[in-house]
Amino acid sequence: FRSRQKIGLENNIKTTVYRLVHGEGDNLPGLIIDYYNKHVVIQCHSIGMHKNINNIAKALQKLYGSSVLSIYNKSGQTLPKEYAINNETDGFLFGVKVENIEVQEYGHRFIIDFINGQKTGFFIDQRENRALLGEYVKDKTVLNTYCYSGGFSVYAVKAGAKHVYSVDSSKSAIEMANSNIVLNFPSAKNHESITADTLEFLQETTDSYDIIILDPPAFAKHVKVKHNAVQGYKRLNAKAISKINSGGLLFTFSCSQVVDMNLFRSTVISAAISAKRKARIIHQLTQPADHPINAFHPEGSYLKGLVLYIE
Numbered sequence: 001f002r003s004r005q006k007i008g009l010e011n012n013i014k015t016t017v018y019r020l021v022h023g024e025g026d027n028l029p030g031l032i033i034d035y036y037n038k039h040v041v042i043q044c045h046s047i048g049m050h051k052n053i054n055n056i057a058k059a060l061q062k063l064y065g066s067s068v069l070s071i072y073n074k075s076g077q078t079l080p081k082e083y084a085i086n087n088e089t090d091g092f093l094f095g096v097k098v099e100n101i102e103v104q105e106y107g108h109r110f111i112i113d114f115i116n117g118q119k120t121g122f123f124i125d126q127r128e129n130r131a132l133l134g135e136y137v138k139d140k141t142v143l144n145t146y147c148y149s150g151g152f153s154v155y156a157v158k159a160g161a162k163h164v165y166s167v168d169s170s171k172s173a174i175e176m177a178n179s180n181i182v183l184n185f186p187s188a189k190n191h192e193s194i195t196a197d198t199l200e201f202l203q204e205t206t207d208s209y210d211i212i213i214l215d216p217p218a219f220a221k222h223v224k225v226k227h228n229a230v231q232g233y234k235r236l237n238a239k240a241i242s243k244i245n246s247g248g249l250l251f252t253f254s255c256s257q258v259v260d261m262n263l264f265r266s267t268v269i270s271a272a273i274s275a276k277r278k279a280r281i282i283h284q285l286t287q288p289a290d291h292p293i294n295a296f297h298p299e300g301s302y303l304k305g306l307v308l309y310i311e
Helices: 002-006 047-051 053-067 081-085 124-134 151-158 171-184 198-204 223-242 261-274
Strands: 017-022 031-036 039-044 070-073 091-095 100-105 108-113 141-145 163-168 191-195 209-214 244-254 279-285 304-310
Touching: 017 100, 017 124, 031 053, 039 047, 039 053, 047 053, 053 070, 053 091, 108 151, 108 171, 124 151, 124 244, 124 279, 141 151, 141 198, 151 163, 151 171, 163 171, 163 198, 171 191, 198 223, 209 223, 223 244, 223 261, 244 279, 261 279, 261 304
Parallel strands: 039 070, 141 163, 141 209, 163 191, 209 244
Antiparallel strands: 017 031, 031 039, 070 091, 100 108, 244 304, 279 304
């Protein structure tokens, strides 16, 4: 809690969503706790943590006092299946029962559905990278793929992009993205959403873009599929690079823990070679300070990102 205060996230009226506990990074393996504007979501990744979830909820009530209105347990998808089937997992542990709440991130507004949404409801770990995107998009055409709830799209529209396209294969994700665009810009005419598989869309579109964002789900969750994941990243990035206008940018990410930064960087460079385009790395990105990495658990450095200038 004190570390989140020190980095300016606690009681910040312009950023009301942050990660309070980041597993091994906060010396609490198997435990994730996210704060969403007075609503807290707990996600246990280990049986031991889940057996103590009521004590954790009581500690959170004591810590936040009136600054917490509800505490929700969302561990059903992250605990071992046999254990989850035989134990009560998802559900409210405290307070008012809500589905959709509004948060702010650097003044951008988002509706969060932590009950039905992915992860705990929002990709908090891309906060600083979304802010970085905003520095480059003015008067540019932007393609945001795997857009989920439209985080990068909202930042791009607000920062003055000429036109923003949001692509996701999930209809519910597109609905969330549209809702967040309307929430921030009720009369915006420079945003378009497309329900489609990203790779298929990139293969079929005849358009090109000034900036493309690739933020796919993890391609590899264990070592056995590492090779296939690398090939997948190469195909995806090569196709995206081929659709970027000269002088444009690629924001590309991997959250696959078994693919480290060196491997990801070499894979993306290989993709640029395959696309027969010259590329320069202008930013190497990672997760924000509320997702700390334990010095003795380097695997906690799961989010890798690159910004490439494409010639």
